[in-house]
Amino acid sequence: MKKFSLVTLIVIVTAFIFTFTLSTPPTAHAKKLTFVTIGTGGVTGVYYPTGGAISKIVNKKRNKYHLKVTVESTGGSVFNVNAVMAGDLEFGIVQSDRQYQAWHGLKEWKDKGPQKDLRAICSFHPESITLVAGDDTGIWKVEDLRGKHVNIGNPGSGQRQNSIDILEYKGIDYKKDLKAEGLKAAEAPKMLQDGRIDAFFYTVGHPSGAIKEATSGRRKVHFVPITGIEGLLKKYPYYAKAFIPIKFYPMASNKKDVPTFGVKATFVTSAKIPAWIVYAITKEVFDNLEDFKKLHPAYSILTKKNMLEGLTAPFHPGALKYFKEVGLIK
Numbered sequence: 001m002k003k004f005s006l007v008t009l010i011v012i013v014t015a016f017i018f019t020f021t022l023s024t025p026p027t028a029h030a031k032k033l034t035f036v037t038i039g040t041g042g043v044t045g046v047y048y049p050t051g052g053a054i055s056k057i058v059n060k061k062r063n064k065y066h067l068k069v070t071v072e073s074t075g076g077s078v079f080n081v082n083a084v085m086a087g088d089l090e091f092g093i094v095q096s097d098r099q100y101q102a103w104h105g106l107k108e109w110k111d112k113g114p115q116k117d118l119r120a121i122c123s124f125h126p127e128s129i130t131l132v133a134g135d136d137t138g139i140w141k142v143e144d145l146r147g148k149h150v151n152i153g154n155p156g157s158g159q160r161q162n163s164i165d166i167l168e169y170k171g172i173d174y175k176k177d178l179k180a181e182g183l184k185a186a187e188a189p190k191m192l193q194d195g196r197i198d199a200f201f202y203t204v205g206h207p208s209g210a211i212k213e214a215t216s217g218r219r220k221v222h223f224v225p226i227t228g229i230e231g232l233l234k235k236y237p238y239y240a241k242a243f244i245p246i247k248f249y250p251m252a253s254n255k256k257d258v259p260t261f262g263v264k265a266t267f268v269t270s271a272k273i274p275a276w277i278v279y280a281i282t283k284e285v286f287d288n289l290e291d292f293k294k295l296h297p298a299y300s301i302l303t304k305k306n307m308l309e310g311l312t313a314p315f316h317p318g319a320l321k322y323f324k325e326v327g328l329i330k
Helices: 002-023 047-059 077-086 096-104 158-169 185-193 209-215 230-235 275-287 289-293 317-325
Strands: 034-039 067-072 091-095 118-134 149-151 179-181 199-204 221-223 240-244 258-270
Touching (some): 034 077, 047 275, 047 289, 077 091, 077 096, 077 118, 091 096, 091 158, 118 158, 149 185, 158 199, 158 230, 199 209, 275 289
Parallel strands (some): 149 199
Antiparallel strands (some): 118 221
């Protein structure tokens, strides 16, 4: 009986030490540097600099947290969710619609089922479904895309599903009614300027390097308004009306802000990531929000309050701890 009790005690103590190691920062027991990676998107989008902004702020406190944050350019939202769930990435930036679909087991996750280890941290900038077309194509509304050569986004990107959603809502079958391309966002502007495609969709925060490239070449281009979408917004709760600020693109043919709809960029992780890591990253971003906002014009509208909107998955305990400490969540 004594032997059994001793073995049981050893197991309990070992489990406690293991749990303590996972849940507390290395400063409490060691000074080994911990590396984590944020999955972003294409280098010309806003996800990549967003990941860079987070890493820049957190890495300034490397001596405090013994934490090193790196950034990886990826195929986008679907890739990031799957990589985080598989443990290949610790964090990912994901469109709010993709977070919703992954949590509920919809679209790309229909066969895999709900991704119940997915955890939310916060949201960032709004992202507008942006449709850019050549002035010489006759594309002035979504319905004009029929028969045209259009990039709808690469497989594994959030924008591809956004493109399909609006096309289907307007009665367009992208497999039959378009010459649809599956290019990455960074490739589309040059293809448009070279005349190899007529238009492209891109779900992105503004200003965007890719959109600046698309509007600054010899071929005159414009943003196509996306209107008459009340039914779409009612069907999908993660969509909301938005607009493209034309002030960022002076070489586009449009003279006024362009109506469209959009989602939000959200920051996610896995339930398996230790709370101290998520807490440290959350704290540094929120405590240094004004400095963070200066790193990209798309962040100008951010507030601590609206950064808790657009989330579907439960908050990670590390993020929740910080939000409760500062009174953002009671």
